[in-house]
Amino acid sequence: xxxxxxxxxxxxxxxxxxxxxxxxxxxxxxxxxxxxxxxxxxxxxxxxxxxxxxxxxxxxxxxxxxxxxxxxxxxxxxxxxxxxxxxxxxxxxxxxxxxxxxxxxxxxxxxxxxxxxxxxxxxxxxxxxxxxxxxxxxxxxxxxxxxxxxxxxxxxxxxxxxxxxxxxxxxxxxxxxxxxxxxxxxxxxxxxxxxxxxxxxxxxxxxxxxxxxxxxxxxxxxxxxxxxxxxxxxxxxxxxxxxxxxxxxxxxxxxxxxxxxxxxxxxxxxxxxxxxxxxxxxxxxxxxxxxxxxxxxxxxxxxxxxxxxxxxxxxxxxxxxxxxxxxxxxxxxxxxxxxxxxxxxxxxxxxxxxxxxxxxxxxxxxxxxxxxxxxxxxxxxxxxxxxxxxxxxxxxxxxxxxxxxxxxxxxxxxxxxxxxxxxxxxxxxxxxxxxxxxxxxxxxxxxxxxxxxxxxxxxxxxxxxxxxxxxxxxxxxxxxxxxxxxxxxxxxxxxxxxxxxxxxxxxxxxxxx
Amino acid sequence: xxxxxxxxxxxxxxxxxxxxxxxxxxxxxxxxxxxxxxxxxxxxxxxxxxxxxxxxxxxxxxxxxxxxxxxxxxxxxxxxxxxxxxxxxxxxxxxxxxxxxxxxxxxxxxxxxxxxxxxxxxxxxxxxxxxxxxxxxxxxxxxxxxxxxxxxxxxxxxxxxxxxxx
Numbered sequence: 001x002x003x004x005x006x007x008x009x010x011x012x013x014x015x016x017x018x019x020x021x022x023x024x025x026x027x028x029x030x031x032x033x034x035x036x037x038x039x040x041x042x043x044x045x046x047x048x049x050x051x052x053x054x055x056x057x058x059x060x061x062x063x064x065x066x067x068x069x070x071x072x073x074x075x076x077x078x079x080x081x082x083x084x085x086x087x088x089x090x091x092x093x094x095x096x097x098x099x100x101x102x103x104x105x106x107x108x109x110x111x112x113x114x115x116x117x118x119x120x121x122x123x124x125x126x127x128x129x130x131x132x133x134x135x136x137x138x139x140x141x142x143x144x145x146x147x148x149x150x151x152x153x154x155x156x157x158x159x160x161x162x163x164x165x166x167x168x169x170x171x172x173x174x175x176x177x178x179x180x181x182x183x184x185x186x187x188x189x190x191x192x193x194x195x196x197x198x199x200x201x202x203x204x205x206x207x208x209x210x211x212x213x214x215x216x217x218x219x220x221x222x223x224x225x226x227x228x229x230x231x232x233x234x235x236x237x238x239x240x241x242x243x244x245x246x247x248x249x250x251x252x253x254x255x256x257x258x259x260x261x262x263x264x265x266x267x268x269x270x271x272x273x274x275x276x277x278x279x280x281x282x283x284x285x286x287x288x289x290x291x292x293x294x295x296x297x298x299x300x301x302x303x304x305x306x307x308x309x310x311x312x313x314x315x316x317x318x319x320x321x322x323x324x325x326x327x328x329x330x331x332x333x334x335x336x337x338x339x340x341x342x343x344x345x346x347x348x349x350x351x352x353x354x355x356x357x358x359x360x361x362x363x364x365x366x367x368x369x370x371x372x373x374x375x376x377x378x379x380x381x382x383x384x385x386x387x388x389x390x391x392x393x394x395x396x397x398x399x400x401x402x403x404x405x406x407x408x409x410x411x412x413x414x415x416x417x418x419x420x421x422x423x424x425x426x427x428x429x430x431x432x433x434x435x436x437x438x439x440x441x442x443x444x445x446x447x448x449x450x451x452x453x454x455x456x457x458x459x460x461x462x463x464x465x466x467x468x469x470x471x472x473x474x475x476x477x478x479x480x481x482x483x484x485x486x487x488x489x490x491x492x493x494x495x496x497x498x499x500x501x502x503x504x505x506x507x508x509x510x511x512x513x
Numbered sequence: 514x515x516x517x518x519x520x521x522x523x524x525x526x527x528x529x530x531x532x533x534x535x536x537x538x539x540x541x542x543x544x545x546x547x548x549x550x551x552x553x554x555x556x557x558x559x560x561x562x563x564x565x566x567x568x569x570x571x572x573x574x575x576x577x578x579x580x581x582x583x584x585x586x587x588x589x590x591x592x593x594x595x596x597x598x599x600x601x602x603x604x605x606x607x608x609x610x611x612x613x614x615x616x617x618x619x620x621x622x623x624x625x626x627x628x629x630x631x632x633x634x635x636x637x638x639x640x641x642x643x644x645x646x647x648x649x650x651x652x653x654x655x656x657x658x659x660x661x662x663x664x665x666x667x668x669x670x671x672x673x674x675x676x677x678x679x
Binding site: 055176180183192195198228230393394408412433 | 551554555602617633666676
């Protein structure tokens with residue numbers, strides 16, 4: 001009970017801490033910028049956070065993270081506008097939103113669809129915040145018990161599950177992306193004996209590939225290339241009906257909202273599985289449970305509500321493991337995590353010991369960003385349409401200029417611009433061949449954790465592998481990891497299904513006798 | 514896709530073999546009396562082995578789907594480059610790489626950036642059969658946007674974010 005009161009007190013003190021003109025100003029511009037980034041096809045939340053990290057690294061740590069979280073929440077919400085108005089998801093997180101959002105707009109209900117997206121996003125985010133505030137401290141304390149063996153499996157588990165869920169039709173590509181990310185992280189001085197791996201005498205590679213330029217390349221430059229390659233998007237028309245969220249829509253679909261909020265938050269917690277998957281799974285679950293299944297895909301308010309609640313609930317969910325385990329729940333959270341390290345913050349198992357207040361500051365930041373998207377959601381329509389009308393031939397060169405100078409700004413090295421270009425080209429090629437980017441990012445983050453903990457674990461046991469497989473958490477993690485791999489191999493899956501049917505038949509025959 | 518998978522698989526096999534050999538050649542640091550299982554090459558070698566397995570699986574799968582019959586012809590290559598979307602991609606890539614690698618650091622930052630934005634707009638907004646008035650508008654708007662954005666970005670980064678520009 002005392003713990004709960006302490007935590008509530010920390011939360012309220014964090015809220016009060018951000019009610020200053022300067023913090024409110026940052027919340028205002030950052031959320032608006034996030035919404036614009038999200039709404040512009042080709043500019044994603046990950047790219048937005050990576051770029052803005054480079055612009056805010058001279059701000060004090062708490063304000064810089066506040067700005068980044070506002071951009072994150074704003075971008076995931078902003079993408080819904082484009083999805084509804086022109087049938088193109090502003091960010092991958094809003095792909096499921098197009099299914100019902102655009103048909104509603106075609107029926108002349110674009111305003112109502114935007115209202116549903118606003119209420120879904122806000123409520124989804126609030127559900128996620130509730131879990132962020134309650135689960136993060138518990139997980140943080142629990143993570144103190146984790147040893148090298150658990151951290152080793154956690155990184156492999158993260159890569160395999162993220163690879164599987166982000167490339168459902170071809171999981172091998174997700175795993176390849178993840179392991180390539182881990183390999184990229186091997187470049188530079190390793191953390192145990194300080195040996196320089198794969199640096200070939202270049203001092204620039206001593207610290208490995210810097211994450212922010214790599215992300216700006218993989219998500220920024222490669223997007224510029226994709227946007228310029230694709231045919232131009234259609235122009236959006238202004239909605240004729242009101243964009244103000246309707247209480248009736250919320251009351252009628254409260255079950256869908258809670259279910260999607262829970263699904264979104266849980267998917268957020270899974271390492272490297274982000275907002276897009278949160279939206280799709282929430283959408284599928286809503287459709288399965290709906291009494292109006294036939295309306296899905298033709299302009300269902302329930303479907304739209306599920307998708308938009310699901311994707312925004314992922315945001316606080318994805319921050320939970322990032323804060324407590326230093327393992328990001330999504331690609332944008334990976335960049336957010338990197339930004340926290342740049343600002344000298346130390347997310348990870350010790351967070352609840354070293355700086356519990358920071359956890360509640362993050363909760364308060366997501367809270368304020370959510371309030372801001374509500375205000376903008378109600379008031380902002382015309383400005384977004386104007387932004388969407390900017391031709392890509394004028395916007396994209398400016399985006400690329402920002403990618404280049406942003407990569408350079410953190411350490412003032414031209415080398416980082418070349419890293420951005422390299423990752424941009426490789427990222428573009430991989431994406432064209434349907435390799436997901438999220439496991440790659442996760443791999444780059446988890447590489448160091450995997451490297452240190454596998455070697456430490458082996459030294460601790462003098463080469464005995466037993467603890468890696470028998471400790472309770474390890475057991476759960478490796479069983480899920482192995483099942484994920486085995487179940488995606490078609491002959492194995494068929495064999496298991498046949499075995500299961502045979503077993504069921506035999507049991508039935510036995511019972512009948 | 515099987516053809517692309519076949520080539521990617523081969524590249525992954527090559528990469529993993531290279532990483533494995535490099536990891537094997539990394540020092541064992543015996544003189545430091547470290548535990549033999551904490552050698553620097555252990556994890557890269559482990560990762561290379563996993564990528565080798567995935568690369569081989571990708572190659573086998575693509576061969577089963579006929580991906581090894583690559584059938585490269587100059588005519589096919591010409592057709593790829595003739596598609597307008599691929600031309601747009603190529604122009605964007607070349608312009609951006611030239612700007613980032615050759616112009617930045619060799620020309621004053623504002624000039625390099627202005628030049629890049631101007632060329633980008635001019636190349637992508639060019640339309641066949643423009644009359645004199647549209648020509649002028651097209652050219653002047655390109656120059657104005659380039660000057661304004663380049664100066665704005667230069668000033669913001671130099672004065673506001675205190676970055677010493679390249």
